[in-house]
Amino acid sequence: MWKKNKFFESIGLKSFNKTDMKECLDKGYFNAKGLKSKSGKVYDAKLVMKITDQYVDWQMYFK
Secondary structure, three states, X not given: OOOOOHHHHHOOOOOOOHHHHHHXXXXXXXXXXXXXXXXXXXXXXXXXXXXXXXXXXXXXXXX
């Protein structure tokens, strides 16, 4: 896992810190707040980590 990730940057999450990583490894997800859409709207989402053979994929769930 990298602290900087193109997917995270595209949704406005600038960094992925140790607390987020620990929560993600323990639960399989973490809650991200203050994300921004391409149109500039701010939203919150649950980011779920899916591990495939070679990659880590992310899915977003909204309340």
